[in-house]
Amino acid sequence: MDNKLLKINNLKTRVGDTEILKGLNLEIGKGEIHAIMGPNGAGKSTLVNTIMGHPKYSISDGEMLFEGESLNNLKVDERAKKGIFMSFQYPEEIPGITVENFLRTAKTAVTGKNIGILAFRRALKEKLKLLKIDESYAQRYLNVGFSGGEKKKNEILQMAVLEPKLAMLDETDSGLDVDAVRIVSEGVSKLRNSNNSILIITHHNSILEYLTPDYIHILVNGKIVKTGDASLADEIEKNGYDQFKALV
Template identity: 75%
Template sequence: MESKLLKIENLKTKIEDKEILKGLNLEIGKGEVHAIMGPNGAGKSTLANTLMGHPKYEIVDGEISFEGEIINELKANERAKKGLFLSFQYPEEIPGVTVENFLRTAKIAVTGKPLKVMAFKKALKEKMELLEMKEEYAQRYLNLGFSGGEKKKNEILQMAILEPKLSILDETDSGLDVDAIRIVAQGVNSLKNSENSILIITHHNKILDYLKPDYIHILVDGKIVKTGDFSLAKEIEANGYEAFRS
């Protein structure tokens, strides 16, 4: 029997007093790439934030289990230690903290193990080369003055360093030109293996052309209304979401 890395059952989430997710079901197995597509306001970013334990999003019903353990009550840092990672749509700028220091601190926090400085520097340099990032980025303050593409590459660099079991990429491709999308997608592809999984939330097919998801899910009004293969993304590109709204 195939083990499911993530299993979401009848998930209902509200923010303030508004219900956003209305009974969402989803299963992700190890080594799989899943994409979630849907119109604006469907609940895509709410799903990402709920999975990561953002305190603003309240679970009112349902269960999220990760590697067989229910994680509904876990805080965001506890989920990170379990192996969940969220790449933000709008990464924060943090003056005074270099990219290198941030990543080393995050790695220590997630693994709970000390890191040798030189070994970390070497690993960081390798991952940055993979993402076609110049070496001097490591000494810049986190996202400060970064272009949109640089911020998104920096998110994938975090993913590369932290080596999560499940990476949730929330519109990592938004606002990127074609070349940046290709580089980000190549970076993501190079990190895929049989033990980790990726959930990408997107409006666009271009990144999916590179990532080749195993499953596409259509999210409308807080529920997944259809699941299919890559051809489903092409169907949406041609006809939009109107057919899925009924």
């Protein structure tokens, strides 16, 4: 039985006339944590946006297979229903919509099943407890007045409620202090299981100190040029990306 959740073959992605991903290959197995690292402009955010189906990014070549089925022509909501989730680098504020209402609506949309308010509230309380988030948080308006750390915790809460097969975290550690990075990392660790996979996009290895990936991929100029274990992050911390730029 094939354990691969996501297979990407020779992916080329454009924004307008500019090619950003230039023949990228990646495989993610079930139960694995992968981290993508690389210099600014390498194509890290482009990769996760392309997997999620953002209309700004057009595929000019290659294929993305999720559980053996092509994603290439699926809309964003169709990918979400298949179990793909993406956290945002800069989450939006939505006045008038509580965290609880937003999450219940999202869960209904992804599963196609209407969930009763009381049943959902019980399930949400369990997730809040698991992630050590105060219950009052659920009644606040979505991201309104939230600190950077609270916004990121809310993204992890969404992940907990939606229970995706593939969770992509784009710069989740960006702008967070050490305590917030630790809390977010612990939350992700608790949600990991043998049937889901996590893809982390990060510039630096602060989150990787708490969340040890199975694989680290170095992305340079639209291609993955090196794959290794968690020790790769230490190598980057010491020597930067110059050594990898020569591999393109």
